[in-house]
Amino acid sequence: MKYLSFDIEATGLEEHDLIIEFAMVPFCAKEKQINYNLKKHFYIKCPSFESLRPKLNQWVIDHNKELIEKAHSSGIEIAAFKQELINYFESDEVKEYFEGKKITLFGKSMSAIDLPFLNRDLGWDFMRKYFNHRQLDLSCVAYALVDMDKIPAECESGSKLMSFLNMGEVAHTALEDAVNTAKMYLKLMEIVKGQS
Known part of the structure; x- marks a missing residue:
């Protein structure tokens, strides 16, 4: 099957938090290929770090200040981001890749x-127009493989799974995480096939 691997970075995990970075890259599980030609990355405009700071959790303050500042200074408005996605999904290249x-x-x-x-x-x-109502979540795949004793129990954590697959550290940047998530899935497929 073909999938669109994506990742977002946000100002936190609460309902009021904001998307500040989005990236996506298609890949084909059958062919085991990531289509880097169709990758996309966006910063999404947000208020300044200082204005957001009172509502930010400590992890975000410690690790995402630079990303928030980048989104604030050079990000696009959410309406422009939505239009960019529409242009992408309506493009001939993307329609052809996903076979309409x-x-x-x-x-x-x-x-x-x-x-x-x-x-x-x-x-x-928008979500129903462009996306299947079913998705594939790497975390759920990892849980299932842990339950089946195909991978170690600690691999339920994304960072531990990356380490187990010899892929280094989680980047916490949207594009690298979108690419690495696809790579992890392809590597897990090989592990399961090798154990069959």
Whole structure:
């Protein structure tokens, strides 16, 4: 199957938090290929770090100040971001890649912020127009493989899974995380096939 691996970075995990970075890259599980030609990355405009600071959790303050400042200074407004996505999904290259079908989203821990934030900011109609109502979540795949004793129990953590797969550290940048999530899935497929 073909998937659109995506990742967002946000100002936190709460309902009021904002998307500040978004990236996506299609890949084909059958061919085991990531289509880097169709990758996209955006910073999404947000208020300044100092104005957001009172509502930010400490991890975000410690680790994402630079990213928030980048989104604030050079990000595009959410309406422009939505239009960029429409242009992308309506392009001949993307339609051809996904064979005119609705796109199946792929990511990690998508139910935490990714899907709720996208539904909120892009709208229900947009999400239903372009995306399949089913998704594939790497975290769920990892849980299942842990339960089946295919990978160690600590691999339920994304960082531990990356370490187990000899892929280094989690980047916490949207594009690198979108690419690495797809790579992890392809590597897990090989592990399972090798154990069959």
